Amino acid sequence: QVRLGESGGALVQSGASLRLSCVADGGSFGDYAVGWWRQAPGKGRMFVGTISRNGVHTLYENSVKGRFTLSRDNSKNAVYLQMDNLKPEDTAVYFCAGRIRPNQDVGILESWYTDWGQGTQVTVSS
Secondary structure, three states, rough: EEEEEOOOOOEEEOOEEEEEEEEEEOOHHHHHEEEEEEEEEOOOOEEEEEEEEOOOOEEOHHHOOEEEEEEEEEHHHHEEEEEOOOHHHHHHEEEEEEEOOOOOOOOOOOOHOEOOOOEEEEEOOO
């Protein structure tokens, strides 16, 4: 089991970019499919995107397609969420989550993931 930690959240203006990092400690992150989720104030946690353990397969929620990009560096036990052209509606706490899976598996259900980070705050002002 790994411990996941997110970083990179900040207060930015609309149209700005941020890169969030999810770093794993205590295990081989290269064995994990990883997902990103976000939770806006007063709302439930929502799927953002997911990347397979080998980085080949990705899926994104429709509202972030073309603006957000997932990548990973398994040598650094890290997964990155590049967020471009940020909008006020992207404001949320962003969480990464992981699950040990075969190479091409990805997950879009919250319950599918076994390990979660504590989240990092992203605030986009208009």
